[in-house]
Amino acid sequence: MAEAVAVRPLIETRGVRREFVLDGGERVLALDGVDIEVHDKEFVCLLGPSGCGKSTWLRLVAGLDEPTTGEILYKGEPVKGPGRERGMVFQEYSLLPWRTVAENVALGPEFNGAGKRERREMAMDYLARVGLEKFADAKPHELSGGMRQRAAIARALANDPEVLLMDEPFGALDAHTRVLLQKELLRIWELDRKTVVFVTHSVDEALFLADRIVVMTAHPGHVLEDIRVKFERPRHRSVAGYGEMTERIFALLESGEQEN
Structure with a gap:
């Protein structure tokens, strides 16, 4: 019987350390030896308290920053800068x-040389995916916060990335809109199963969305535990074991605070 061939992770960070030097010369260690793997088509949530380095790690994977020490690999190759295969969605709609x-959503295709008609068709396709096709010709200020975030997601998708890197994209929204967009994001994800790495400090959000939750300690951040979420989709917060898992993760976060 032939041995199973191990599948290499899509994203690997090995011993990643990121230190910042402030204007006054003070050194601040944001990440301290972070090892994380993300496999193709996974939905992974990076969970931890504010200031634990979650967003720093995401920016490193996006190629928007460089580690002080350690390795960041994408498909086995070192990340040396941004790439269209890694799409970024920020908390600010930008x-x-x-x-x-529609013109915002078409930015990626425009930069890649697509013609005006093709760009419009692509923009309309992705706006339809997020339920905004009727607002194609509106300006961003005419949209609600939730609608602007949908447009930002559509813009990232229109560039056809292999990975969506999402930095607390729903953090500024009210609770009701946040839950609606969580469901919307999962619906979009089910369409083509792109790999998603989603940064959050909400335990409930991580449990509702993720295949895996990487729990990080407080500053300086490193991985405390990597948890596989086994609840079937579509998920309901009333399912047996959901509350117990929530309590377990809160306990981990508390122990991570004490550790530092």
């Missing part, structure tokens, strides 16, 4: 206010 929603 839509260009002078462009329509």
Whole structure:
């Protein structure tokens, strides 16, 4: 019987350490020896308290920053800068206010040389996926916060990345809109199963969304535990074991605070 061939992770960070030097010369250690793997088509949530380095790690994987020491690999190759295969969605919507929603979504195809008609068709396709096709010609200020975040997700998808890196994209939204967009994100993810890495400090959000939850300690951040979430989708917060898992993760976070 032939041996099973191990599948290499899509993203690997090995011993990643990131230290910042402040204007006054003070050194601040944000990440301290972080080892994380993310496999193809996984939905992974990076969970931890504010200031634990979650967003720093995401920016390193996106190629927007460099580690002080350690390795960041994508498909086995070192990450040396941003790439269209890694799409980023920020907490701030970062839509260009002078462009329509469709024109914002079409930015990636435009940079890649697509013609005007093709760009419009692609923008409309991705706006339909997030339920915003009727607002294609609106300006960002005419949309609600939740709608602007949908547009930002559509813009990232229109560049056809292999991975969506999402930095607390729902953190600024009210509780009701946040739950609605969590469900919307999972619906979109089910369409083509792109790999998603989602940064959050909400235990409930991580449990509702993720295949795996990587729990990080407080500053300086390192991995405390990697948890596989076995609840079937679609998920309901009333399912047996959901409350117990929530309590377990809160206990881990508390122990991570004490550790540092």
